[in-house]
Amino acid sequence: MNRPDGRKLIEEAKLERFENRYPSRKYWIEFSCPEFTCVCPVTGFPDFATLHIRYVPAKWCVELKSLKLYINKFRDQGIYHEDVTNLILDDLVKLLEPSELEITGDFNVRGNIKTVIKSSYPYQSL
DSSP, X not given: OOOOOHHHHHHTOOOOEEEOSOTTSOOOEEEEEEEEEEEOTTTOOEEEEEEEEEEEOSSEEEOHXXXXXXXXXXXXXXXXXXXXXXXXXXXXHHHHOOSXXXXXXXXXXXXXXXXXXXXXXXXXXX
């Protein structure tokens, strides 16, 4: 039986989209990714988080398998919480050109510190 090589699928992952079939309707699409992992770029220790992604599609919707594989690409990557949250937001905005998009990286406690990063589009000055 030929099974796909999961590591290769993740390594080659690209975000994909499909056309929104209800472009005249404003509605939210929400995802929760409770098994997100990346690596601390300073210590090399794993970081665990739940990502919450929600957006109002305009012309495009994200294809879920491509999102799953894309999210898993960060598993072995050394990256700060702030960077990974904003990078995912930027990549999704570039792909989807949504009306609105919000992402929250809710990272598990590490070293007695709980980190939550929230970023949104359209980008606004604070």
